[in-house]
Amino acid sequence: MAEESNISTETTNDNTEETNGMRPIWFFVGLILFFTGLVIGITGIYNAYYPGQSGTVLEYLHPDIWWGGFMFLSGAVFIWLTRNSTVE
Amino acid sequence: MGSFALNFADWLVIAIYFGFIIGIGFYLKKFTKSENDFFLAGRKNSSWVAGLAFLSANMGALELMGMTGDTFKYGVYVAHFYWIGAVPAMLFLAIYMMPFYYSSKIKSIPGYLKLRYDEKTRVLNAISFAVMTLLVAGINLYAMALVMHTFLGWSWHISMWASAITVAVYVTMSGLLSAIFTEIVQFFLIWFGLFLVVVLGIVDIGSFHQIFARIPQSYSTLWSTSGNAAHNGMMVTWGGIVLGLGFVLSFGYWTTDFLVVQRAFSARDLRSARMTPIIASFFKMALPFIVVLGGLIALVLSKDASTGFHLMHTGSHINYDSALPLLLKRYYPHGLLGLGVTALLAGFMAGQAGNISAFNTVWTYDIYQAVINKDATKDHLLWMGRAATLVGIVISVGTAYWAKSMPTIMDYMQAIFSWVNAPLFATMLLGMFLVWITADGAFWGLLAGMGSSFGMYIAVKFGWIARDTISFSHVSSDMAANFWRAWWAWLICFGVTIIVSFFTRKKSREELVGLVKGLTNEVDTKPRPFYKTPEFVAIISGVVLIALNIYFW
Numbered sequence: 001m002a003e004e005s006n007i008s009t010e011t012t013n014d015n016t017e018e019t020n021g022m023r024p025i026w027f028f029v030g031l032i033l034f035f036t037g038l039v040i041g042i043t044g045i046y047n048a049y050y051p052g053q054s055g056t057v058l059e060y061l062h063p064d065i066w067w068g069g070f071m072f073l074s075g076a077v078f079i080w081l082t083r084n085s086t087v088e
Numbered sequence: 089m090g091s092f093a094l095n096f097a098d099w100l101v102i103a104i105y106f107g108f109i110i111g112i113g114f115y116l117k118k119f120t121k122s123e124n125d126f127f128l129a130g131r132k133n134s135s136w137v138a139g140l141a142f143l144s145a146n147m148g149a150l151e152l153m154g155m156t157g158d159t160f161k162y163g164v165y166v167a168h169f170y171w172i173g174a175v176p177a178m179l180f181l182a183i184y185m186m187p188f189y190y191s192s193k194i195k196s197i198p199g200y201l202k203l204r205y206d207e208k209t210r211v212l213n214a215i216s217f218a219v220m221t222l223l224v225a226g227i228n229l230y231a232m233a234l235v236m237h238t239f240l241g242w243s244w245h246i247s248m249w250a251s252a253i254t255v256a257v258y259v260t261m262s263g264l265l266s267a268i269f270t271e272i273v274q275f276f277l278i279w280f281g282l283f284l285v286v287v288l289g290i291v292d293i294g295s296f297h298q299i300f301a302r303i304p305q306s307y308s309t310l311w312s313t314s315g316n317a318a319h320n321g322m323m324v325t326w327g328g329i330v331l332g333l334g335f336v337l338s339f340g341y342w343t344t345d346f347l348v349v350q351r352a353f354s355a356r357d358l359r360s361a362r363m364t365p366i367i368a369s370f371f372k373m374a375l376p377f378i379v380v381l382g383g384l385i386a387l388v389l390s391k392d393a394s395t396g397f398h399l400m401h402t403g404s405h406i407n408y409d410s411a412l413p414l415l416l417k418r419y420y421p422h423g424l425l426g427l428g429v430t431a432l433l434a435g436f437m438a439g440q441a442g443n444i445s446a447f448n449t450v451w452t453y454d455i456y457q458a459v460i461n462k463d464a465t466k467d468h469l470l471w472m473g474r475a476a477t478l479v480g481i482v483i484s485v486g487t488a489y490w491a492k493s494m495p496t497i498m499d500y501m502q503a504i505f506s507w508v509n510a511p512l513f514a515t516m517l518l519g520m521f522l523v524w525i526t527a528d529g530a531f532w533g534l535l536a537g538m539g540s541s542f543g544m545y546i547a548v549k550f551g552w553i554a555r556d557t558i559s560f561s562h563v564s565s566d567m568a569a570n571f572w573r574a575w576w577a578w579l580i581c582f583g584v585t586i587i588v589s590f591f592t593r594k595k596s597r598e599e600l601v602g603l604v605k606g607l608t609n610e611v612d613t614k615p616r617p618f619y620k621t622p623e624f625v626a627i628i629s630g631v632v633l634i635a636l637n638i639y640f641w
Contacts, residue, residue: 022119025137025272032108032273033280036101036427043097043423053095054421058288064424067284074280087132 021086030078037071044068092239092417098426105430106254109273109437113258113266123470126263127195127449128354135360137272139367142351144271145442147278149435150231152379157408159383160390160399163307164640166383167376171310172334174372175633177342178365179626184605185343186352188520190361192602195353197346197512198454204519204603206527207458212534213512214454217346218447220508222480225443226487232436233488238400239413240429248488251433255441256481259448260474264354267438267445271351274434275371281431282378282412288419289385299381302388310640324568332571336578340509344516347446359614362622369629373636379412386411389418440484448476503545503570510574511537511581518585521605523597529589537581544573 044064047053051060094102120126133141159166194200198217202210233247258266293299300308311326324332342348342365355361389397397418400410416428452473457464464472515534518525547553548569555569601607618624 022116025269028108028112028269029273029276032104033276035104036277036280036430039097039100039104040423040427044421047421047423054425056421057292057418059421061288061291063284063288063419064421067280067424071280 024082024085024087026078027082027085030075030080030082032075033071034075034079037068037073037075039068040064041068041072092241092413092425092429094240094426094429095422097423098429101423101426102430102433105273105277105434109266109270110254110257112269112273113261116258116262116266116269120262120265123466123473125265126470126473127452128350129263129265129268131354132356133268133354133360135355135363135367137268138351138355138360138364140275140371141268141271141354142348142364143368143371144275144278144438145348145351147275147375147435148228148439149235149432150228150439152278152282152435153235153409153412153432155379156383156386156412157410159380160387160408160411163303163384163387164310164380167310167380167636167640168329168333170372170376170380171633171636172329173338174342175369175629176334177338178369178372179629180339181343181349181352182362182365182622183626185516185520186362186365187358187608188603188605189349189353190355190358191608195453196450197344197349197516198450200603201515201519201530202454202458204600205515205530209515209527209531209534210454211459212531213515214450214458216508216538218450218455220504221347221443221447221450222483223487223504225440225447225480225484227491228436228439228443229484229488230491232433232440233492235409235413235432235436238407239410244492248485251437251440252481252485252488255437255444256478259441259444259481260477263448263473263477264350264445267441268351268354270434270441271438274431274438277427277431277434279378281427281434282382282416284424285412285415285419285428286378286381286385289382289389289415292419293385293388299384299388302391303384307384307387308640310637312641324571328568328571328575332568332573332575336510336513336574337506337571339517340511340513340574340578341505344512345509346450347442350446350449359622363625366622366625366629369626370632373629373632382412382415386415444477444480444484447480448473451476451480503573506570506574506577507538507541507545510541510577514578514581515585518582519604523600523604523607524589524594525585526589526592526594528592529585529587532588533581533583533585536584537577540580541573541577544576 041064044062044066047059047064048062119130122130124130155166155169189197189200192200192203194203196214198210198214201213229248229252232251233242233244236242236247237244258270290296290299293302306313352361352364355364386397386399389395390399397414399414400407413432416425420428452469456472456476457469461468511534514537515530518533519530544553548555597607
């Protein structure tokens with residue numbers, strides 16, 4: 001989509017931490033994806049070691065590990081891209 | 089089916105969500121210094137932030153679960169609500185209406201009515217919108233408690249109060265700013281929390297094509313069975329879809345409902361405001377890949393006894409709303425199950441926060457300042473916005489308890505929109521495009537439209553007139569009646585407004601500068617390549633819409 005306001009450009013980013021500026025929403029999205037993905041992924045690893053806890057269909061595919069990992073990485077990318085950003 | 093059994097990991101995911109949104113409310117409070125920050129989020133959002141919030145304000149859990157259940161009943165037909173029933177209106181708002189809204193620097197939709205028409209039209213709309221918003225917020229709260237009680241075995245009272253207090257805390261602190269932040273968090277949680285269930289469903293059944301191969305053909309088409317109401321499950325013809333849903337209800341909601349349009353007002357400039365609904369339209373078109381596909385997956389599974397999948401029953405009735413939660417239970421192990429539940433919770437709470445933030449704005453500017461205290465200072469208005477948030481929450485909890493004691497109130501949800509929004513769209517359309525429409529014409533047209541819609545609803549309800557008379561068909565459903573009633577209400581408002589305008593005093597052209605097409609400077613002064621213009625991106629959205637309709641014809 002031809003839209004100039006993406007994650008990295010919609011905020012000011014001069015590589016200096018502006019303690020008084022507001023963090024962009026994408027930073028918070030990153031945080032919640034990061035921590036939620038972490039919990040889901042770790043639970044998935046536990047479930048892999050102790051299978052049958054949930055008794056769900058397709059449990060053998062370990063969707064919790066790879067989806068939790070995907071969320072964790074997505075969150076990390078959001079946090080990285082907005083680490084020094086503050087909203088104008 | 090018994091309640092879902094959540095374990096520690098699921099509760100931890102839910103706790104992270106609650107901790108986050110309350111934390112965001114506290115964090116944003118120090119940036120909410122003025123009434124402009126509180127009611128319009130400082131008017132500094134990018135089009136992406138405003139666009140995702142615009143969509144999320146409408147993307148409640150009630151809708152997600154209801155539409156998945158409706159797909160189980162009606163098939164792919166439900167995609168009409170996401171495609172023709174949304175996208176043309178969103179693009180029209182962006183291209184034609186947003187310049188008037190944004191350039192006039194109004195703070196609410198009733199505020200536009202005041203500028204274009206007069207105070208009485210503004211107050212009429214403000215009161216009806218405020219009542220509708222609180223009703224919807226309360227019913228949303230009740231629906232959340234119902235879902236949590238049914239599927240998780242949670243206490244009614246704890247579910248309602250925990251959600252209401254959480255919303256009260258973060259909306260009171262930072263108003264629209266925190267509502268928008270939490271709506272965007274909700275957007276990501278819904279996609280991450282629910283999209284996987286569709287992926288696993290496809291893997292479980294075999295392939296995307298297998299799903300369509302295993303459902304009746306009439307369930308897999310969008311338009312080819314719309315020639316005869318008896319040939320499709322929704323019992324509605326293409327006329328009802330196009331005029332009722334695609335034109336009146338859709339345009340009435342997406343272009344005039346302050347709940348969603350308020351998000352576009354928070355954009356930092358006119359171009360961003362115009363891009364807001366266009367960006368949202370792409371994600372709106374993608375939503376059927378969760379709700380419609382999820383409903384079809386549930387349908388295929390339920391037809392195969394070996395899967396052991398069947399919907400819940402409430403008494404002798406099938407509980408279609410159980411389709412999505414049951415898919416979560418089927419595919420999501422602990423941890424992921426917590427995410428799925430959180431996605432639904434986030435949908436409910438963001439829906440309530442959206443309604444409350446729209447209510448506090450309309451109450452403060454269009455009722456309190458307009459009628460009760462015309463000389464209120466900005467600081468006082470900020471205080472009033474916070475007070476209105478708390479009062480609105482308390483009233484919505486009262487409405488939720490009322491709904492609990494009278495479950496049929498849920499049936500009125502769709503009807504309420506056709507009473508308030510459908511005629512308002514005629515008032516807006518005429519006001520924006522015709523200079524000679526008068527204030528008295530708008531007031532009496534709006535009153536006639538709202539009254540006739542309500543009257544038709546009551547008349548059919550008590551059997552004074554047949555539903556078939558309204559819907560032009562001997563076969564019709566409640567949904568078809570809603571579509572057609574909206575169309576008649578719009579037409580009556582349109583006609584009465586024009587007729588009364590012939591005989592009443594017109595405003596001068598000078599008074600209408602910036603409010604009516606032809607008298608408004610719509611030029612975007614900043615030169616841009618064509619592919620960055622709202623018009624070009626809107627064309628792409630329109631092409632995708634047409635392609636989807638042809639593919640699923």
